[in-house]
Amino acid sequence: MSSGGHGSATDRRLNALFRHLSSSARMDPQQLNSIAASPTSANQNDSVFSHVVRAPEDPILGVTVAYNKDPSPLKLNLGVGAYRTEEGKPLVLNVVRKAEQQLVNDRSRVKEYLPIVGLAEFNKLSAKLILGADSPAIRENRVTTVQCLSGTGSLRVGAEFLARHYHQRTIYIPQPTWGNHPKVFTLAGLSVKSYRYYDPATRGLNFQGLLEDLGSAPAGAIVLLHACAHNPTGVDPTLQQWERIRQLMRSKGLLPFFDSAYQGFASGSLDSDAQSVRMFVADGGECFIAQSYAKNLGLYGERVGALSIVCKTADVAGRVESQVKLVIRPMYSNPPIHGASIVAAILRDRDLFNEWTFELKAMADRIISMRQKLFDALRARGTPGDWSHIIKQIGMFTFTGLNPQQVAFMTKDYHIYMTSDGRISMAGLSSKTVPHLADAIHAAVTLVS
């Protein structure tokens, strides 16, 4: 604004506008328009935001942005981890449609605010789903569960609570991990370090490196663990390895923070995929668990998830919950009602629950069949390299080993979109598109180094 005192034309116009806004005096609309559209009102260079630089697109969600801009009929989006049918279409589970119909038909349902911690029944059933129906921790009332905005929101709320109330502010995350993890934890106020996880040479777990790094972490440090179907590598510890990790972590007082975004997607069984978490809860120790229903119920955009904090006693759990509420209230006040109501309707009803497990298994099986098809297609082409990791890896993704140059080549010449670390979402593939992908990989590894 001009600093030339009260006399300038700009000041007179702004003063008139200010007087109008701050008094009940009536100004005719024409007069108001001429003030607002004044040529001396800020031009582009005067913006108080003119210093703002354009941020890069998100490394995962930005892949979809680029994909959407590509007019090629051949284009294939293997970036985001979102399930597609054999026809390449997003899937709304039948069981979700049924639950939604029930909700719509129930005229007694209202749209009132939920409590800060969300829908009580949803919270109870979510804890049961991840910890097991017979979990002693639930029976002893020492688990607090709060509904959050999907997996990301659950991680963020848990991390903010830890930054405020836990004595150790360092969290160890696997190398590599989901790209959003470091940002979520840093912004919550934790300091992020990594532990060795993946060995590119064997395309498997670097178990020795993992044990060494966690072994030298400071006592009490927080450790992020992917409950199953590790993203992006598709490499999970065996049950024996989990047991070693548990012993080491408990002996050093490290605090486990499980990210469970793929329960049911690794093996097709909800219980098998929860074994790592249940092992840590069975020993009576404390832990955090962030659950997402984005993938296993296909509720991506509904943003349904839960944060469970397993404590030593019911008394501590109650006090912890009271503080988690203070994290949530100024952040988004309380969570949305629709998605959580869908989940509660499915989890509470035996028939709907059973139907869900069938649909979930069908999704997991389709992904596994895509692994075999892609592996066979590369073998048939004689593509150089050992591609057996495609069938060994678990969950939604294959960590191909393709480098960023090869990925860029595949995008440019074959219109195949994937993250630059070489991760492909197997759920985005279909029998029809496997040959195109295999051709692209073959060309990339033979032409681009």
Ligand code: PGU
């Ligand atoms: N944790 C892990 C390990 C994930 O892979 C994801 C989603 C989340 C948490 C968060 O999921 P919510 O949608 O908040 O429940 N990762 C997918 C989806 C795209 C994204 O990056 O958010 C992915 O493609 O990696």
